[in-house]
Amino acid sequence: MFYVSIFFQYASQYMKTRLQYRSDLVVELFSDFLFQAVNLIFILVVFGHTTLLSGWSQEEIIFIYGFFLVPYAIFSSFFNIWDFNDRYIVKGEMDRVLTRPIHSLFQIIIERMELESMFGVITGIAIMFYAGSQLGLTISWYDPFMFLLMVAGGSLIYAGIFIILASISFWSDSRTDIMPMMYNIGNYGRYPVDIYNQVIRYVLTWILPFAFVGVYPAAFFLGRDEWYMYAFLTPVMGLIFISISVFAWNEGVKRYRGAGN
């Protein structure tokens, strides 16, 4: 309960600060929208030169992208920890976080949230409806529940991977440029994994399981039953990865010594 009330207090503070610089907020919403459009444009341009991507049609790929946007939006609203090392370890901010009466990871999440990214949920659902209607998909009574489950799984996978990467900073505080690139790798889960070779497919399924944020769960809604097994694993993978990440985080915090004076 305490956590919930802290969360809403931070959220309302956040709204106030964002509304202070309104012009920037508008530009930022626009840039998010642009970012979503860029990937759509990529798909459209590519399909201007081919009709099928190893058996998947343009609408199916667009649908996968629409699905991907939803867990991604939730992830980017709450887990802005890509600069954790710079912001918290190198600059010593972590000391302050540890004095707070709530779990350090939760403290960082509410400090760094960017609620405006939630607009991606709307864009994603709109894209899914568009592509779904082109494909003539129908919605069953269980689909909304499956959708929530899959989105939760996907968001947790994304969060888990980035928290694990951030936790590395507790062991080595030197700068790495892994985080920004990880955003790029996350994109490959949006394409059918059967286009990649064995190694990349394995990495995207089990090591950096971004395929569970895009193609696998989307395959369920597209009725591609050869991928159902993977689709149903999505929430399981989410739980596994978030558990590993919280464990790594807690172990890391125990080791935290602060950065100099």
Added chain:
Amino acid sequence: MVSRMSMYLEMLRIRFLMMLAYRTNYYSGILIYSINIGAYYFLWQAIYGGQESIQDLSIVQMTTYVAIAWMARAFYFNNIDREIAQEIQEGKVAVEMIRPYNYLGMKTMQGLGEGLFRLLFFSVPGMVIVWLVFPISFSNDLSIWGLFFISLMFSFIVNTQINLITGILTFFLLYNTGLIRAKRVVIDLFSGLLLPISFYPMWAQDIMTFLPFQAISYIPSMIFTEGFTGGEVYSALLLQLMWSVILFVPITLLWMSARRRLIVQGG
């Protein structure tokens, strides 16, 4: 004049050495870049399917294009827009302005120091690794390499100029993360990093000829893959030169009016 020159070279050298201190991290970076290029390679293979070539680019040329575009990005890419924005917000820029050098010149030199470091310790070894794994064709014509490096220098200039403009705009917007992000997305798309400009529909290509972005990635990559031949190469270089001259105008104007309306937000 000589001492001024050496001052800027010193800034470049310091940034280079700073990066050198962190070099071990770059090995992990190379791995990630290679995975990135690898994934694109398979994606493009699927896109090509059985087709010999798309828009006059063969699949080998396309793979080379992707590899060189990403490796070149390591050189021209920098975060000086974000650095400038931060220094403005923290008020440090006021002190920087009274120092005996040109603030924008200093930022450019720091960006160049970073870029040269990444070119030597990142792009070169990275390119070798990628070349071992994927079918990439390097030109054995030395003049192509020369033209490529000239073109790469211009990509740095144009990209840095755009970064400077974005950074200086913080003076007017006060808070600038949205614009910085939007700029990055626009550059990824319109520079030709993700897709060669020639793949776009004609109307989109027409619009892009009036924008400076293709000078950043499309032109050097096309020169390297020999997608441009003969006169095309020189007119492309001329286009880059033209943009790097034109972009000086908004920078100068913005900088002049920014100095007049400096607001220090605390600090």
